[in-house]
Amino acid sequence: MAEHLAATPGGPSRRQLLLGAAALAAGGAAWWFGRDGEREPEEHRAVVSGPTPLWTFRGEAPQAAERLTGTGTVPLLATAERLYLLAPDSGAVAKWIAVPPRPGPLADDLLAAGGLVHQAEDGRFLAYGYGPDRSVAVPPETGKYAQLVTVDGEVAFGLGGGLESRLFALELTSGRLRWMRPAREGDGLLTSLEPAPGGRLVARSTRDEVVALNAADGSVLWTTPADQALSWRECDAERVYVARRANGVRALGLADGRPGWVLEDESWRPIRPLAADGALYLLRDSGEVTRNVPADGTEMWSCRLPFRLDSRCRPVAVGGTLFVPGPTNGGVWALDIATGAVRWTFRDAEPGVQVWRLNTDGERLYAGHDRVVYALPVH
Template identity: 30%
Template sequence: MARPTPQQEGFALKPLGYGDPLRLGPYRIIGTLGEGGMGKVYLGRDGSGEVAAVKVLRPELAHETHMSQRFVREAQAAQAVRSKGVARVLTAQTDGGAPFIATEFLAGPTLDRAVERHGPFPEPEVRALGAALARTLGDIHAAGLVHRDLKPSNIVLTSGGPRIIDFGIARPEHGLTLTTTGQAPVTPGYGAPEQVLGQRTGPPGDVFALGAVLVFAASGERAYQGDQIAVVQYEVVHGEPRLEGVPEALVPLIAPCLTRDAAQRPQPAQITSALAPPRDGRQLWKKGGLGDDIAEAESAAKQLATFPPAPGSQNGTAATGPAAGSAAPPPADSPTRRRVLTGLAAGGTLLVAGGGTAWWLTREEPPRRAHPWFALPLQDGEYEEGRAPEPLWGPRDVAFAQSPAPLVSRDLVVVGGKRDARVTAFSVRDGKRKWVSEAAFYQPLFAASPRLIVTGGSDGQLFGVDARTGAVERRHPTGMSVLLAVDARAAYCLVEDEVRCVELVSGKVRWRKPAPLDEFSGGRGISATAAGGLLVLATAKDAAIALDVRTGGKVWSRPGGSTGAGVPPVTAGGEVYLGGQSLSAVRLRDGEEQWSVPAEVNEGWSGPAVQGDAVYASAGSEVRCRGRRDGREVWRREVDGGVFAGGRPVAEGNTVWVTLKETAGVAALDTRTGRAAWVRRHKDGGSVRMTGAGNRVFLLTEGKLTAMPVI
């Protein structure tokens, strides 16, 4: 069965349904663009052919005083700002009839979609983005308003530059919060500390949000992170922003925006002056892949404005009488509305601003992939049960035989290259080589950020490699024997009988602690993971210990429940999952056991894999699925030939993969039922190292790399 191409996965403009208006003010309604809690957004066209996004308050809310007042305030706020950096309000009707706001039709991706598709912006482009946004914030503040909800999804990138949208919770500078204290509408990680605390938010709150937006644009990561909203908000109020992925030259310009003291943040005009983009940086919106996306969307938007008059209308005005349902057919070379809208939707890049609110054209069914570089999972009928499908690409003879497991970083898969074990990156889509670094690769690979890959050489050097180019950005002599773990700020190494924390930027040893010999048998077989401000260490000697990454001080320790030598613990949702003699979940912050299941076989549990609400681990010849929250068994399945106990399963898509013990190969099981989807034998034999990401599983066997599909 043929698999659909990305172009066939189009978006669709929804047709008008029962109760939808045919006309709002001067606009004939063409179709529905989207809907939310407050109302619907329609595509409209006036008598001159100009298209607009028309936002309408839901009828059931129109009579609620609070909602109608907010709707009026949104229209007034958007109209009050005279700036080319915001979505222009064309007209608004808030008294009598159906309240609506019509804004210009913006074509282009939001900032969050642009970063997802094309990766973090280079420094000149971040400067151009920041200067333009700061200039627009200055215009908003000059109108006496505070936006209060600046974030990547509220920034549309057009050929004329970034446009700020959504004035739904904008307020006059002197105004109080919209809701009661503690309930102010805040987007986690972008709302300023004073906004999180429910205090009055002025222009400095928008400056804080701008700083967080620029961190995201420059690094692809949020400045404040956490697995729960409360954790993110706590970090905003009490923690420090994560700036490790931001180019060094930009850190002193962005960091002041994120100062907790609102009075110490710079003014928008100061930000515009300090960022001072180079001349070519101002062309961000017209070049490269992003420029192509914007140009394609704008071309399609122009076609929308050239539709022939609707049946039964004259110059865009609805006709009445017996002839209202008929009209002359359009010229033969004139595009039909359906054809243009379908073609427009297929690209998936068109965004509109409806009353300031961004609405992507809605899909007919949920997306099958979250990012452009994700593969399409196999559907029923696209593979034969029990028989391994053809690889997406490979095998490619790309790595040295003993290369550690590959690392996937966004659209790259990184391994130790064939020649001199140099760090080498390949495209996840087709396996084509992207770059070869000077960094020698004899240690595991880690992604400190979307821009920085960290590994170590045979001489004990710590390398930081630019994920975009392969250039070595960091080179620090450490004398390490094992690179244990990496987070955004530091690398954690085993050096003789010490565990050391080495700062990625400076190479300075932040702290060093003796390896806990009583618990780790001399440090042999040690494995680790860094998460939530802790370094969690484990060994085959059934012990686990957590150290504070800032000081190296011990936070908690517990006997039993290790993952086995060389297989790091897994963290997810504020918990640590461990294998060994028991499969267990312990709370990350204090080590308190949440649940534990003793092993039924001598070799114990493998290292676990966590996906969604499930934990997967093997024991003997069985693969088992257990509930992540309570450890209850969901299913167990026997695997012919047994499962190699020294590794851990890889869960990707609706498959969980395990390495076979007695025969060279891997088995893939359906995560929903545990049934064996297929077994894949390896002719060359040898051990298998696996990594899963983006609806692919990458198999590295004897230096050969293969990308396999999932279901």
């Protein structure tokens, strides 16, 4: 039995919903016939508020949100067994890849970066995009059970296990090992890497330190004590932003790690901020979003959303708008980046339990939760 995966421009009218099978027979729904054999539900539920979607895609299975990190630029749906890459202009399935979950303790085995989705499997780093799949072997000297940590352009950074954990950089085009070094630095282990401007990597140390590495050779540029084991780091061209204890944000100089300004308040806990286009957007678990001056932390505007935020709520800034995702029933909020005013709120009537996931290619905003993905206008 062929699977029908629908990509329907806009949303159905009430009349279309009532016509049901008659509308299908008349060509009122566009169907894409996949390769795995189950039928897509016939109709999309109505949009409750916000702009009319440019297209809507519904999968047969819900996304496995815990598997995917990063945002990338490709509209997609990652389930427990498959990765669906959608056509940006129509929402039709351009390609799907079988990606059964990897055994082991790490759930987040897929990384979206740029136009590709990356995965480590059986001693290889794989990259899935609209073109042919790419695969490079991880050199055995990096150790057993190599993990993919992050990707910056055409270079993948990994962590190899064994008697001594090693960090390494692997060129995805040639498979050449650019560098390898012990993950141990001083009395701590470097367990996470964040690409930063200027050819840097900002790492987290188990010794409660922020460590900057040279992305070209893995050497240490600077080390700065931190208040706690850091769950996130956000970087722009001049600064690194990290959590200050449990209720604040701290800025460090990207060039030298020198401590800068601090914002603290006992009434909220910080969520990873967003540094974009010369601005800094701070998010708090209380639901407050502010735009701050990167140089000194001065607040420019504040907007309180009617729901709490957590680490899954990753905003996107594009087209003069800051898009902030909430829980399924909270929707996607579009804020004017100049004033913080609410431009619109997008909500649907789809059942769901997940937080909205957002990404963009600069022309469209892709917003999804559970089984559904929408393309929304950014202007």
